[in-house]
Amino acid sequence: LGDYLESEGWEIFYLIGGSKLKLEENGEIYNIKISSPLVGNLFKRIKSIWELKISFVKSLMLIKKLRVDLILAGGSYASFPAICASIVVKTPFYLLEQNVLPGLVTKIFSPYAKAVFTGFEATKNYLKGNIVHTGNPIRKKALLKIDKIEAKRKLGIPDYKKMVLVVGGSMGAYSVVNAIIPLIEELNDFYFIIQTGKKNFGYFSDKMGVKGKNHMLISFIEDMGLYYSAADIVISRAGASAVTEIAYHSLPAILIPYPHSRDRHQYYNAKVLADCGMAIIVEEESDMPDRIKTAIKNFEALRKEHKECKIYKPDCLQIIREVIEKNGTFQKG
Known part of the structure; x- marks a missing residue:
């Protein structure tokens, strides 16, 4: 603005x-x-x-x-x-x-x-x-929309793999990334690009490597439009900007509201996309990894059923x- x-x-x-x-x-x-x-x-x-x-x-x-x-x-x-x-x-x-x-x-x-x-x-x-x-306004670099196959090739992602984009805001989301790690080897049909946040990048790169057969770690993503264009599904917190950008790119999403805010405001943001059929809300609880895995496996149904959510x-x-x-x-x- x-x-x-x-x-x-x-x-x-x-x-x-x-x-x-x-x-x-x-x-x-x-x-x-x-x-x-x-x-x-x-x-x-x-x-x-x-x-x-x-x-x-x-x-x-x-x-x-x-x-x-x-x-x-x-x-x-x-x-x-x-x-x-x-x-x-x-x-x-x-x-x-x-x-x-x-x-x-x-x-x-x-x-x-x-x-x-x-x-x-x-x-x-x-x-x-x-x-x-x-x-809500969208930052310039998130407005870009290009062909999905072209975007995947620019990022070095195999055409035959579905891309899961994991973002947790500029600070990353430690618990969300931890929940994703055990799923990476299990879900071989998917390629995970994970924004860890600068604070957590060293820890996770030591734990799993910056790049593997099914994943790539990035501390912070500048060209968000390119990554959204390549994505088939997004896993994210539910800040207002993230929700608006996901709706703009019309992507199926698994939204994990930040659980420690006083008024649970991210839950209400996430519910906007969930009510459109665009998102599944997963609370940060002990069964979070299993619920994320189930949602990823069923993302095709979510993609086909969701209505366009015109909030931008x-x-x-x-x-x-x-x-x-x-x-x-x-x-x-």
């Missing part, structure tokens, strides 16, 4: 709750140190409240210093101080909610936002205010820009 708005002549500043952000284009990055006050022991919660106060002051100073015209905020707790600061100085703010089930910050501030842009239609049932369903809107970025420009809440840089 930031890259697109910059290409339209906007001046963009990023305020993030951490130190890691990779930008495809230009943009100034400012960091705030913040953690959720809703988790951890008493000491951590007190520390989090103190960080919130400091982050609020820093956000307030940045809004004034940079002469910010509007705030576009995600629904995580990291956006809380910036939203509070924008209210104090009467700077308009908009909310971006990618998940079906909105976060606490989005729920609190949605009645006061100029608009809330949602990735899923069902999100409006949980919110008040001006709700605009835009769909090609003009989602334009919709966001047009709503903001219609409100007249900014001047281009």
Whole structure:
């Protein structure tokens, strides 16, 4: 979204709750140190409240210093101080909610936002205010679609093998990859490409080798469109972006929602594809490897039965820009 708005002549500043952000284009990055006050022991919660106060002051100073015209905020707790600061100085703010089930910050501030842009239609049932369903944007490198056989040949995958793409987000998913390992030799008709995440790549490459007869390990996949094009089935967590990309490529999926979030929001994202017949939801439990194996073996039935799930809107970025420009809440840089 930031890259697109910059290409339209906007001046963009990023305020993030951490130190890691990779930008495809230009943009100034400012960091705030913040953690959720809703988790951890008493000491951590007190520390989090103190960080919130400091982050609020820093956000307030940045809004004034940079002469910010509007705030576009995600629904995580990291956006809380910036939203509070924008209210104090009467700077308009908009909310971006990618998940079906909105976060606490989005729920609190949605009645006061100029608009809330949602990735899923069902999100409006949980919110008040001006709700605009835009769909979730897809990163440029995931939009590519090419012929499946051509994509497999580019990746060195035999034409006669079905390709299983295993992704767990940028950090990988240790438990998911562990569940896949015993299946690789057993399911000889399939070739597994597994994104381990940079943190886990060394461990898994030592354990099973970077490349074998039926598998290839990758720490992080940049050209996602190429890998989606080659895939016959995807095994993934159910983050909003992953669900949107899988639907865009119309791929059968085995979705394993992250089990440790407070509100199980990934389950509700996964259910969107499951309700379309595109996905099977597998909970992270003791029988997970067996359930994954059964789903892979039956993927042809899933592929034939699933309906197209149109949750991606090609003009989602334009919709966001047009709503903001219609409100007249900014001047281009």
